Amino acid sequence: QLQLQESGPGLVKPSETLSLICGVSGDSFTRRAYYWGWIRQPPGKGLEWIGSIDSSATYYSNPSLKSRVTMTIDTSKHQFSLHLRSVTAADTAHYYCARITIYGVAHDAFDVWGQGTMVTVSS
Amino acid sequence: QSALTQPASVSGSPGQSITISCTGTSSDFGTYNLVSWYQHNLGKAPKLMIYEVNKRPSWVSARFSGSKSGYTASLTISGLQAEDEAHYYCCSYAGSVIFGGGTKLTVL
Numbered sequence: 001q002l003q004l005q006e007s008g009p010g011l012v013k014p015s016e017t018l019s020l021i022c023g024v025s026g027d028s029f030t031r032r033a034y035y036w037g038w039i040r041q042p043p044g045k046g047l048e049w050i051g052s053i054d055s056s057a058t059y060y061s062n063p064s065l066k067s068r069v070t071m072t073i074d075t076s077k078h079q080f081s082l083h084l085r086s087v088t089a090a091d092t093a094h095y096y097c098a099r100i101t102i103y104g105v106a107h108d109a110f111d112v113w114g115q116g117t118m119v120t121v122s123s
Numbered sequence: 124q125s126a127l128t129q130p131a132s133v134s135g136s137p138g139q140s141i142t143i144s145c146t147g148t149s150s151d152f153g154t155y156n157l158v159s160w161y162q163h164n165l166g167k168a169p170k171l172m173i174y175e176v177n178k179r180p181s182w183v184s185a186r187f188s189g190s191k192s193g194y195t196a197s198l199t200i201s202g203l204q205a206e207d208e209a210h211y212y213c214c215s216y217a218g219s220v221i222f223g224g225g226t227k228l229t230v231l
Contacts, residue, residue, distance in 0.1 A: 047169070047212050060219075
């Protein structure tokens with residue numbers, strides 16, 4: 001059964017870079033049938049898509065975050081990463097990683113999710 | 124791109140049916156029918172309930188159904204149960220991924 005697990009620091013200082021890793025257990029990680037994505041939920045607010053990456057390391061980001069987001073993938077370690085630069089308090093949120101099914105080349109459904117990790121931006 | 128519009132809250136009694144709407148624009152939905160719905164309880168991972176407007180994953184009860192008309196998608200839950208109480212989010216893809224603002228479902 002596929003499982004995803006987020007890891008990373010729970011506290012990041014303003015202006016620094018937030019870096020998270022999503023570890024993936026299961027045999028679908030290298031298959032081209034999926035994207036691997038990041039979603040966040042600020043306290044008291046709704047879900048927001050951050051970005052997604054495919055097995056060839058091509059990534060797609062939310063236009064509102066694009067200038068600050070980098071994503072990487074390491075298929076040998078079965079993990080992918082999010083790097084969000086120049087964080088502010090507005091980036092405080094629960095961060096989730098998820099597997100995304102693909103329809104053609106389009107994002108279809110987020111079908112498997114990690115439990116999430118809380119990241120607070122504060123000095 | 125703003126979030127898709129959902130009612131902040133809906134409620135219903137056990138056994139009743141409720142519908143949650145999700146409204147956007149042509150740029151939010153495009154020509155795709157890639158609308159999905161997620162159930163989310165605080166402290167837990169969101170759970171896929173509906174994909175491609177009206178398809179149900181194997182783990183989802185037939186009480187859950189989805190539809191779309193124009194630029195409004197809908198999630199209907201029939202035979203409401205206490206365990207259905209949660210937040211529900213719609214999601215659409217039209218060149219980018221956009222979520223709805225979320226709806227809190229209360230089972231009275």
